[in-house]
Amino acid sequence: MYQYPYSQDDPGPQPKINRVRPFLREVVETLLLMLAIYTFVNLTLPQYMVEGRSMEPNFHDGQRLVVSRAAYMLGEPQRGDVVVLRNPTDPTGKDLIKRLVGLPGDHIVIENGAVYVNDTLLNEPYIEDLGHYSGEWQLGPEEYFVLGDNRNNSRDSHYFGPIDRTLIVGRAWISLWPPQSWGIVPDYANALNVPNP
Numbered sequence: 001m002y003q004y005p006y007s008q009d010d011p012g013p014q015p016k017i018n019r020v021r022p023f024l025r026e027v028v029e030t031l032l033l034m035l036a037i038y039t040f041v042n043l044t045l046p047q048y049m050v051e052g053r054s055m056e057p058n059f060h061d062g063q064r065l066v067v068s069r070a071a072y073m074l075g076e077p078q079r080g081d082v083v084v085l086r087n088p089t090d091p092t093g094k095d096l097i098k099r100l101v102g103l104p105g106d107h108i109v110i111e112n113g114a115v116y117v118n119d120t121l122l123n124e125p126y127i128e129d130l131g132h133y134s135g136e137w138q139l140g141p142e143e144y145f146v147l148g149d150n151r152n153n154s155r156d157s158h159y160f161g162p163i164d165r166t167l168i169v170g171r172a173w174i175s176l177w178p179p180q181s182w183g184i185v186p187d188y189a190n191a192l193n194v195p196n197p
Contacts (some may be wrong), residue, residue, distance in 0.1 A: 010072070019112055029090055036113025047176065048095065054148035054155070055097055064177035065097075065185070069170040073181060074123040077144060077165075079103055079117075080188035082171075085146065087158050098156050099126070108137045110158060113151060117194045124186060127151060131159055144168065 049187065050063040059065070059082070069117045077083060081100045087093045088144050101124075102108045113130025115122040131151030135158055139145060143162035148154025175181045 016083060033053075034056075044158050046170075048097070048172075050097055051094065053153050055099075055148050056150040056153075056155065057128055058082075058149050059172075059175075060181075062178075063175060063181055065172045066174040066176060067170040068173040071171040071173070072168060077103070077171070077191045079194060082185055083146065084169040084172065085163060086167045088163050088167055089155075091167075096146075096148070096156075097172065098146035098148055098154070101143055101147050102137070102139050102143075102157070104139055104141050104143055106139045106145065108139065108145050108157075110135050115147070117174065122194060124188075126186075131158065135164055 027101065044068070046067055048065050048067050050059045050061060050065065050134050051060055065084075079100060079102070082097065083100050084095050085099050087096050101115060101122060102117060107119070109116040109119075111134050113132060113134075115124065125150050129151060131147075137145060137157070139162050140163040144165065145157045145162050147156045147158065172185045175183055175185060
């Protein structure tokens with residue numbers, strides 16, 4: 001019969017509990033989780049600051065915006081969206097913010113500032129003044145046409161032409177700063193008179 005090495009009077013060595021290791025492990029795990037969440041949020045919802053006057057009267061110099069990259073991972077850009085895009089004339093330079101008015105396959109005509117998409121006049125309640133220019137563009141399968149809301153003070157597709165889909169970073173989603181402009185960026189997709197494909 002097996003004999004236990006310890007008697008009931010002497011139960012032998014007791015397990016020791018080291019409370020430092022579990023505490024340090026929890027701290028490290030918490031920090032790693034916070035870092036992962038921070039990285040995920042900044043990759044999918046980065047913040048941008050508007051620079052310049054090209055989107056007035058709707059977006060002003062110094063205004064801070066949250067931009068959703070996920071919006072175009074899950075769906076396609078829509079007419080009327082305010083988008084952040086890489087500068088087609090200087091891809092390593094500062095990103096631009098513009099309004100998307102033309103989608104792939106669209107025929108864009110601008111006559112004395114009035115924008116026609118597929119022969120339909122675009123209803124644009126977000127602009128104050130028409131641009132002082134004209135032009136005509138046929139968009140390819142992966143091309144988009146963007147314009148600033150401040151038409152006479154914006155370098156946009158009327159200047160550099162249609163942009164490729166790969167240049168679009170994301171959709172302006174929330175205005176964070178200044179406090180008086182806080183809120184969701186308005187969606188004009190249904191107000192423009194031209195159906196999205």
